[in-house]
Amino acid sequence: MKTDSAQKPVIGWFCTYTPEELILAAGLESRRILGDAAGMAAADTYLHPNLCAFVRACFGSLLNNPNSFAGVVGIDSCDAMRRLFDACRHFLPVQFSHILALPHEVNEDAVQFFHAELQAFTPALRTYSGNNLNDDNLLRAIAITNETRLILSELDELRRAPTGIVASQYYRILRQSMASDKKEFNRAWRGRLQQLRESNPASREGARVVLSGGVLDDMWIVETIEAAGGHVVADDLCCGSRYFGGLVRTDGDPLLQIAERYIRRLPCARMNTTGKRIDHLLELVRQTNATGLIYYSVKFCDPHTLDWVMIQPELQRMRIPALRCEADYSPGNREQIRTRIEAFLEMLS
Structure with missing residues (x-):
């Protein structure tokens, strides 16, 4: 249960609230599990088809490669993600599994709650790996993940510039950082x-858009925006800036500082921080x-469906053109989204 590129047992995870520092400090490899639409038919044998397409695609990917991961770590970010973790634990040959409870608030009580979750996670990793998760190992892991975040932050700045890297290149690098x-x-x-x-690449012209929503495990939508003459200059995504935003401080209790960073990082739709998210957008x-915003989410994602209902009026109030795209990973759905994106970008231009 080691990947070709990894010499240590690989622990897979789905949600950006997963504390990779603990996995690395235990002497294990950390890899994000992303969806594969080709495996959704197999996943539907085990999961209800009304679960979101991302969850079914992730499980389908694991079914097609059942020995890719020695273990999985889940976050109870939504009901669908909880069911995904249950399916992994029951139907895949994983040696290690653990799920972390995540609070909905962003305050000191939430930090203390998540700190307690990490304290329970630590002995589970220690028992499995046989390695000691002491402060020195945690600080070394923090240094590694913080450097990754700084690199990704600089790449993010470069893609915002009119002559910087294109978004499709940026997101490929970002995916590489999560899966290597x-x-x-x-x-x-x-x-x-x-x-x-x-x-010094040539200056780019065309509509500048912010891409917001949930996961972006399919590069197709970014490539579609670019093919239509648009440029994704910033994002608020689980496969984007939410992954690397904010560093872990290295003073004080390392475990507490890890909890602090994950609770206070850029929040996603499942947190009770809609006002903060709107201000950030x-x-x-x-x-x-940016001249417009595209909100991208997967079908049957309850948190982001409700999130959009609250965000849209504020965008209208500020007269920011916005388009919502809801994906289900099917070819027909892709073509519908392509047509809508092309029309939206033409309007912005």
Whole structure:
């Protein structure tokens, strides 16, 4: 249960609230599990078809590669994700499984609650790995993940610039950071960042859009926006800035600082922080001079369906053109979304 590129047992995870630092400190490899639409038919044998397409695609990917991961870590971010964790535990040959409870609030009580969850997670990892998760190991892991976050933050700044890297390139790099060895990723990109800074690609024209919503496990929508002449200059996504926003502090109790960072990072739709999210989106539009916003989520995702209902009136009030796209991973759905994106970008231009 080791991938070709990993020499240590690989622990897979689905949600960006997963504390990778603990996995790395235990001497294990951390990899994000993303969906594969080709496996959804197999997943529907085990999961209800009314669960969101992302959950079914993730489980389908695991069914097609059942020995890819030694273990899985779940977050109770929504009912569908809880059922995904249950299915992994019952139907896949994983040696290790653990689910973390995540509070809905962002305050000091929530930090203390999640700190207690991490304290319970630590002995489970220690028992499985045989390694001691002491402060030194945690601090080394924090240094690794913080460097990854700094690299991704700089790449994010480069893609916002009119002559920076294109979004499709940026998201491929971001996916690589989530699904490869962190040390190797950091080592490879230390030097390449300087090359990107010194490069001078042609200035891009066309509509500048902010992409918001849930997961972005399918690069197709970004490529569709670019093919239609648009540019994704910023995002608020679980496969985007939410993954690397905010560093873990290295003073005090490492476990508490990890809890602090994950609770206070950029929130997703399942948190009771809609006002904060709206303010963040409006600020992104302002900072990047975006001319519109595309809200992308998967069908049957209850948190993001409700999130959009609260966000849309504020966008209208601020006169920010917005388009909502709801995906189900089917070819027909893709073509509908393509047509709507092309029309939206034409309107912005």
